[in-house]
Amino acid sequence: LSICMVVGALASIPLPSAAAPGDALLVNIDGPIGPAVSGHVVKALQNAAATGAPFVVLRIDTPGGLDASMRDIVKAILNSPVPVIGFVGPSGARAASAGTYILYATHVAAMAPATNLGAATPIPIGGAPKPPTMPKGPEESAPGKDEGEKTEAPPETSPQDAAGKKAVNDAIAYIRSLAEKRGRNADWAEEAVRDGASVSAEKALELGVIDLVAESVPALLRELDGRTVQVGEREVELATADAVLEEVLPDWRTQLLAVITNPTVAYLLLMIGIYGLILEGYNPGAFVPGVVGAICLLLALFAFQVLPVNYTGLLLIILGLVLMITEAFVPSFGILGFGGIAAFVFGSIMLMDTEVPGYQVPLAMVGSIALAGALLVGVTVYLLMKSRKAPVVSGAEAIVGTFAEAIEDFTGEGTVHLLGENWQARCEQPVRRGQRVVVTAREGLLLTVKPADAGMNQGSET
Numbered sequence: 001l002s003i004c005m006v007v008g009a010l011a012s013i014p015l016p017s018a019a020a021p022g023d024a025l026l027v028n029i030d031g032p033i034g035p036a037v038s039g040h041v042v043k044a045l046q047n048a049a050a051t052g053a054p055f056v057v058l059r060i061d062t063p064g065g066l067d068a069s070m071r072d073i074v075k076a077i078l079n080s081p082v083p084v085i086g087f088v089g090p091s092g093a094r095a096a097s098a099g100t101y102i103l104y105a106t107h108v109a110a111m112a113p114a115t116n117l118g119a120a121t122p123i124p125i126g127g128a129p130k131p132p133t134m135p136k137g138p139e140e141s142a143p144g145k146d147e148g149e150k151t152e153a154p155p156e157t158s159p160q161d162a163a164g165k166k167a168v169n170d171a172i173a174y175i176r177s178l179a180e181k182r183g184r185n186a187d188w189a190e191e192a193v194r195d196g197a198s199v200s201a202e203k204a205l206e207l208g209v210i211d212l213v214a215e216s217v218p219a220l221l222r223e224l225d226g227r228t229v230q231v232g233e234r235e236v237e238l239a240t241a242d243a244v245l246e247e248v249l250p251d252w253r254t255q256l257l258a259v260i261t262n263p264t265v266a267y268l269l270l271m272i273g274i275y276g277l278i279l280e281g282y283n284p285g286a287f288v289p290g291v292v293g294a295i296c297l298l299l300a301l302f303a304f305q306v307l308p309v310n311y312t313g314l315l316l317i318i319l320g321l322v323l324m325i326t327e328a329f330v331p332s333f334g335i336l337g338f339g340g341i342a343a344f345v346f347g348s349i350m351l352m353d354t355e356v357p358g359y360q361v362p363l364a365m366v367g368s369i370a371l372a373g374a375l376l377v378g379v380t381v382y383l384l385m386k387s388r389k390a391p392v393v394s395g396a397e398a399i400v401g402t403f404a405e406a407i408e409d410f411t412g413e414g415t416v417h418l419l420g421e422n423w424q425a426r427c428e429q430p431v432r433r434g435q436r437v438v439v440t441a442r443e444g445l446l447l448t449v450k451p452a453d454a455g456m457n458q459g460s461e462t
Contacts, residue, residue: 060102062095089214096116100189117199119196270296404425
């Protein structure tokens with residue numbers, strides 16, 4: 001199922017077209033910024049330099065993304081020998097969080113009307129910490145206070161606050177350096193990081209955050225014609241009015257990476273992989289569960305390698321699934337099963353070690369899988385309890401209480417016919433040939449019997 005899902009997603013993607021030498025390139029950043037997006041953008045900028053493209057238009061519409069992927073894109077822009085024009089569009093788009101840093105890094109920053117920019121406060125690995133609290137200095141003695149009165153000591157900064165403060169300060173220094181390099185409003189950039197400020201296109205132009213506002217990419221190219229930008233140590237005059245713009249589509253490798261690094265898909269691949277290997281272990285030689293499970297598990301592990309994964313959460317998920325499966329084979333009256341569900345839920349919540357938009361496993365999916373597991377464990381426990389109350393149908397206990405027929409007259413010990421076999425029997429009363437007796441005990445191959453009452457039901461075949 002997972003392989004068909006991946007193949008189907010790839011089959012619906014148009015093949016990338018090769019740009020002719022000298023054509024300007026249009027590259028889209030659409031959706032959360034992750035390893036697939038950064039790889040696509042970096043490769044497109046490298047191709048632009050190799051083919052001698054006059055400029056690259058980077059069309060941005062993103063809620064943000066991973067810090068490492070964003071920095072890869074920014075480094076590629078800063079080191080590009082080809083001018084990069086950032087454009088937040090079309091109308092209704094946004095360049096939030098990581099998108100703000102990318103737009104600040106471009107040689108020309110533009111936005112379409114009804115778009116917004118900002119909210120660039122970093123979300124560290126492990127989730128968003130509380131805003132860092134700065135310790136206040138000791139209060140000065142107010143008039144009327146006794147000289148011996150002591151002021152309250154300033155509160156100490158917790159390790160979590162210190163970590164959050166370091167992350168914010170690092171992001172501020174980073175975005176200010178980008179703003180100063182491109183001659184844009186560095187104070188507002190700091191406000192976007194420190195306070196999560198956001199701004200519309202028109203206000204961004206007024207504040208000097210961007211260079212211009214344009215309705216569309218063609219309108220942007222018309223307005224940019226003849227503008228001079230600084231690219232490295234040289235100045236480049238943009239000739240955009242009659243430029244041929246070729247859109248660069250992701251290749252199949254990038255699309256495959258985009259599919260499997262989606263946290264929801266990676267999570268499902270992990271589930272299928274683990275269950276497939278467990279089913280193969282309990283049914284050796286089935287091959288299909290093992291092959292599919294191994295492929296899915298390897299794809300999931302590759303995805304987790306490039307995603308911000310909490311490995312404690314991953315281990316809890318694996319432990320939970322193993323415990324739930326074990327409950328079906330080593331009945332523990334629900335202890336293993338429900339313990340596995342708890343481990344699975346906690347691990348799933350902890351799995352993605354970030355609160356970046358687009359990089360969370362949906363809680364509805366976690367709840368659905370946990371509910372299915374709970375129903376499975378409940379049915380297993382119910383069947384176990386029901387089987388404990390059922391009558392014994394095999395072994396020594398099953399023979400006690402059944403009827404046999406004496407095949408000879410005997411007093412003390414003799415032979416009886418029971419369940420198609422002849423058994424040695426012992427009886428304290430005389431027994432006649434053909435008389436029905438009931439088994440009261442068994443010791444190895446010796447039965448203890450007594451004559452059956454005349455009114456007793458014929459409960460067993462002799």
